[in-house]
Every structure is written in C-alpha cells, then in structure tokens.
Amino acid sequence: MAKTIxxxxxxxxxxxxTISGTLACQSALDGYSTLLVDVDPQGNASSWFLKEAPQYELADVVQGRCYIQDAIIPIPQIQNMSLLPTFGIGGTLKLYxxxxxxxxxxxLQDLVHEVSDSFDRIILDLSPGLGRLERAAxxxxxxxxxxxxxEVFSLDGLEIFIDELARLKKNLRSTVSHSKIIINSFDNRIKQHRDIYNAACKGVFTVxxxxxxxxxxxxxxxxxxxxxxxxxxxxxxxxxxxxxKTLNKDIWR
Ligand SMILES: Nc1ncnc2c1ncn2[C@@H]1O[C@H](COP(=O)(O)OP(=O)(O)O)[C@@H](O)[C@H]1O
Ligand SMILES: [Mg+2]
Known part of the structure; x- marks a missing residue:
C-alpha cells in the first residue's frame, strides 16, 4: 500500500x-516507484514534466473515459517516476x-486506492483554495x-487551514494527519525569515x-x-x- 501525501x-x-514535483523526483531517484498526481486544474506540474499534451488526463479517469493505467505517463528522465497529468489549457478538470x-x-480516494498497490509512494499536487477538488484530494x-x-500573513493562513482541515476531517470522517510545515524560499540573511521560522517552531508542528x-x-x-x-x-x-533529502527521508516514515 502506497503512502499518499x-x-x-x-x-x-x-x-x-515545486515541492510536490521535487520530492516526487527525489523519491524516484532514491529508487521508490512514485506517482505524482496533478490535481491542479491549471496543470502546472504536468507542463513542468511533459513536453506535449497528454492523450488522457486525470479528468478523463474520474469521468470513466479511460482506464487509470491509460492516463499514467512514465517520466522518461527519471526511472521510477510517473505522472497522472492534468492538461491545464483544456479546463476539463475545473469543469468536472x-x-x-x-x-x-x-x-479521488477511490482512484488512489486503485493504484496504491502499483506504487510505493503517491504525491498529490493541489491548487490554491479549499474547494471541492482540494477537499477530495x-x-x-x-x-x-x-x-x-x-511572509507576515503566512502564519495566519496556516491558522485558517488548520480550522478548515478540522472541519473537513469531522464532516468527511477523514484521518489525514497534519504535523509538518515547510518554510519555503527561506533566506537566512533576512531577519523576517528567521523570525517567522522561529515563531513557527514554537507551535506544535515539525518545521x-x-x-x-x-x-x-x-x-x-x-x-x-x-x-x-x-x-x-x-x-x-x-x-x-x-x-x-532531509525532508524526503522524514515524510515517508
Ligand atoms: N525554494 C524556492 N526558491 C526559489 N523559487 C522558488 C522556490 N520554491 C518555489 N519557487 C518558485 O516560486 C514560484 C511559485 O511556486 P509554485 O511551486 O508554483 O507555487 P504554488 O504551487 O504553491 O502556487 C515558481 O516560479 C517557483 O519556481
Ligand atoms: Mg501549484
């Protein structure tokens, strides 16, 4: 059974x-069969890794227009890495x-279950917001x-997310865990970055x-x-x- 993050x-x-794609690459480079699922209707992860528009995409799978195996694409530059793409310009996932x-x-839960014996690790790349699609993911x-x-407002954003996630877990009987945060684009020379990192470390999260x-x-x-x-x-x-490497080692434990 693959772990899904x-x-x-x-x-x-x-x-x-950036983090979803980079960690999927790292996991695959470490020898684990890894699936990156592009759940963002804009399809940024897919345009990162694909040179041309895919024949099938996530929206086709969820609507029963193809088998999931037909939509999953191996990424040639990295052995062990596959992508279930979303073709952003088509807008079909958004419409769905x-x-x-x-x-x-x-x-999406059913879809993840369907492939969880075929991969060691699954990563979902989500779009901003907390609508139906993000909840399903x-x-x-x-x-x-x-x-x-x-940034100054980031910790406020985290508080809002924690509340929303608690509601989602209760309403949809979800057991998804949430114990780690990543301060991205960190620059140690900037005092505000250090302050925000230190403030984040005072909470209950591993940072x-x-x-x-x-x-x-x-x-x-x-x-x-x-x-x-x-x-x-x-x-x-x-x-x-x-x-x-540190992050990738910790998250799959
Ligand atoms: N650690 C980083 N250092 C520099 N640039 C970064 C870093 N992480 C992300 N970026 C850049 O920031 C932009 C937004 O990142 P992205 O991963 O697309 O954010 P999101 O998916 O949350 O909208 C992209 O241009 C990406 O290349
Ligand atoms: Mg994105």
Missing amino acids: SFHLQKGGVGKT AETKLAEEPFV LISSDEVITPMTP YKIPVDPLFRKAQEAGYAPQLFKARGRGLKESTVGAI
Missing part, C-alpha cells in the same frame, strides 16, 4: 507544485469539479504537509526549511527535475539538496 495551503505561490464532483466526493491522503513562504534557490524556476522552465538540472554549470545549492 498532499502539499497544501489555500494560498498560491507558496511552493506546492464545478459540475460533477459534488455528487462523488470520494472519487485531502481526504484521499494519509498526510498533508503545509508549505508556506516566510522544515527549503532555501530560496533560483534553480527551481530554471529547472521548471526547462522541463527538468531540479536535482538533474544545471544552469551555466551550476545545479541546486548544496543546502537545497540537503534540505530536500
């Missing part, structure tokens, strides 16, 4: 896709979420980890840091795993590689 905060631009998902809130997960950027590293964006633009990409001869910073 989502990365979520209702805010956009905090690194959900708005029109049909309310009648079948457990559709959260209740399909064993664990949700919250990425946030070191991780991922340094600010321009290579993430460059690797995404080039369609590569950050761990395998070099721009002008330079790869990820050593501190970034260390942070990714």
Whole structure:
C-alpha cells in the first residue's frame, strides 16, 4: 500500500507544485516507484514534466473515459517516476469539479486506492483554495504537509487551514494527519525569515526549511527535475539538496 501525501495551503505561490514535483523526483531517484498526481486544474506540474499534451488526463479517469493505467505517463528522465497529468489549457478538470464532483466526493480516494498497490509512494499536487477538488484530494491522503513562504500573513493562513482541515476531517470522517510545515524560499540573511521560522517552531508542528534557490524556476522552465538540472554549470545549492533529502527521508516514515 502506497503512502499518499498532499502539499497544501489555500494560498498560491507558496511552493506546492515545486515541492510536490521535487520530492516526487527525489523519491524516484532514491529508487521508490512514485506517482505524482496533478490535481491542479491549471496543470502546472504536468507542463513542468511533459513536453506535449497528454492523450488522457486525470479528468478523463474520474469521468470513466479511460482506464487509470491509460492516463499514467512514465517520466522518461527519471526511472521510477510517473505522472497522472492534468492538461491545464483544456479546463476539463475545473469543469468536472464545478459540475460533477459534488455528487462523488470520494472519487479521488477511490482512484488512489486503485493504484496504491502499483506504487510505493503517491504525491498529490493541489491548487490554491479549499474547494471541492482540494477537499477530495485531502481526504484521499494519509498526510498533508503545509508549505508556506516566510511572509507576515503566512502564519495566519496556516491558522485558517488548520480550522478548515478540522472541519473537513469531522464532516468527511477523514484521518489525514497534519504535523509538518515547510518554510519555503527561506533566506537566512533576512531577519523576517528567521523570525517567522522561529515563531513557527514554537507551535506544535515539525518545521522544515527549503532555501530560496533560483534553480527551481530554471529547472521548471526547462522541463527538468531540479536535482538533474544545471544552469551555466551550476545545479541546486548544496543546502537545497540537503534540505530536500532531509525532508524526503522524514515524510515517508
Ligand atoms: N525554494 C524556492 N526558491 C526559489 N523559487 C522558488 C522556490 N520554491 C518555489 N519557487 C518558485 O516560486 C514560484 C511559485 O511556486 P509554485 O511551486 O508554483 O507555487 P504554488 O504551487 O504553491 O502556487 C515558481 O516560479 C517557483 O519556481
Ligand atoms: Mg501549484
């Protein structure tokens, strides 16, 4: 049975896709068969890893238009890594979420169960917000980890998410755990970043840091795993590689 993890905060631009994709790559590079599911109607994770539009996508699977096996695509640059894509420009997942998902809130949970014997690890990349689609993804997960950027409002966003998640767990009988947060794009030279990290550490969460590293964006633009990409001869910073490995070791325990 694969463990399933989502990365979520209702805010956009905090690194959900970057962290989901990078950890899926890391997990696959470590030899674990890993599935990244693109649950974001914008399809950012898919346009990161795919060179062309897929034949089938997540929206086709949930609507019974194809078998799940037909929609899962192996990522050629990384052995052991597969993607269940969403083709953002098509807008079909968004339409499905708005029109049909309310009648079948457990559709993603069923889908995860269907593939959980075929993979060691499953990562769900979610869109911002906390609508039906994000709820369906959260209740399909064993664990949700919250990425946030070191900004003043981030801790407020976390409080809101904690409340919403508690309600969701009660209403939909979910047992998803939430005990880790990631301060992403962290720069130790900036006092505010250090202050926010220290404030986060005072709470009940285990807190991780991922340094600010321009290579993430460059690797995404080039369609590569950050761990395998070099721009002008330079790869990820050593501190970034260390942070990714530490996080990846801890989350799958
Ligand atoms: N640690 C980081 N250092 C530098 N840039 C980052 C880092 N994490 C994410 N980014 C960049 O920030 C932007 C938003 O990240 P993204 O993962 O798309 O956020 P989300 O999925 O939460 O909307 C992207 O351009 C991404 O390359
Ligand atoms: Mg995203």
